Amino acid sequence: DAKTTQPPSMDCAEGRAANLPCNHSTISGNEYVYWYRQIHSQGPQYIIHGLKNNETNEMASLIITEDRKSSTLILPHATLRDTAVYYCIVITTRGGANSKLTFGKGITLSVRP
Amino acid sequence: GAGVSQTPSNKVTEKGKYVELRCDPISGHTALYWYRQSLGQGPEFLIYFQGTGAADDSGLPNDRFFAVRPEGSVSTLKIQRTERGDSAVYLCASSLTGGRWFFGPGTRLTVL
Numbered sequence: 001d002a003k004t005t006q007p008p009s010m011d012c013a014e015g016r017a018a019n020l021p022c023n024h025s026t027i028s029g030n031e032y033v034y035w036y037r038q039i040h041s042q043g044p045q046y047i048i049h050g051l052k053n054n055e056t057n058e059m060a061s062l063i064i065t066e067d068r069k070s071s072t073l074i075l076p077h078a079t080l081r082d083t084a085v086y087y088c089i090v091i092t093t094r095g096g097a098n099s100k101l102t103f104g105k106g107i108t109l110s111v112r113p
Numbered sequence: 114g115a116g117v118s119q120t121p122s123n124k125v126t127e128k129g130k131y132v133e134l135r136c137d138p139i140s141g142h143t144a145l146y147w148y149r150q151s152l153g154q155g156p157e158f159l160i161y162f163q164g165t166g167a168a169d170d171s172g173l174p175n176d177r178f179f180a181v182r183p184e185g186s187v188s189t190l191k192i193q194r195t196e197r198g199d200s201a202v203y204l205c206a207s208s209l210t211g212g213r214w215f216f217g218p219g220t221r222l223t224v225l
Contacts, residue, residue: 042218042219043117043206043216043217043218043219044156044204044206044214044216045216046213046214046215085155087155093212099161099208100146100158100161100169101146101156101158102158103148103155103157104155105154105155106155
C-alpha cells in the first residue's frame with residue numbers, strides 16, 4: 001500500500017472548518033483514500049473514504065485532487081468532541097493480504113473553545 | 114446492532130505470566146484483525162483472519178504471540194511469558210470482505 005504524509009498537528013477554533021491535509025503521491029489507480037480518527041482512549045472510528053471523486057457524509061467531506069496525489073478532510077463545523085488523532089490511509093479493498101489498514105502517526109487535531 | 118467488543122477492558126499481569134485477550138466481532142463479519150498500539154503511536158498490525166484461518170500473521174512480533182479464531186467468529190489473542198514491552202492497547206477490528214473496518218474499544222494490557 002502507498003504511504004501517506006500528514007503534518008503532526010494542527011488546531012482550529014470551535015465552529016470553524018477544520019481542513020486536514022494528506023499527501024499520497026505514490027497512490028495507485030486502484031487504491032482508495034480512507035480517513036479514520038481516534039478519540040482519546042477509544043478505538044479508531046471510520047470517517048469517510050473515496051477513490052477519485054469528492055465525497056461527503058454526515059461527518060465530513062473528502063476532497064481528492066485530480067491527480068489523486070493529495071486529499072483534504074474537511075470537518076465543516078468543528079466541535080470540541082472532534083479533538084482526536086486523524087489518520088489518512090490508502091489501501092486497495094480487495095480481499096486477501098492487501099486488505100489490512102496500515103496506520104501512520106496521523107495528525108492530532110486540537111479544537112479550541 | 115452491537116459493535117466489536119473486547120474483553121477485558123483492562124488487564125494487569127506480572128512479567129512472565131500468560132494472558133488471553135478476547136474479541137467479539139460484528140456478527141457476520143468474515144475478516145478479523147488484531148492491532149497493538151503503544152503510547153503516542155498509531156495502531157500496528159499484528160494478524161488478520163479471513164474466516165477461521167490466519168490470512169496474514171506477518172505482524173506478530175515473535176512466537177510468544179498467537180491468535181486463534183476456531184469457529185470464524187470470536188478470536189483470542191494469546192501472549193505467553195509476557196514482558197514489560199508487551200504493555201500496550203490491543204485493538205480488534207472486523208470487516209465484511211474489506212471496505213470498512215470497525216474497531217473495538219481495545220484492551221489495555223499492563224505488564225508489571
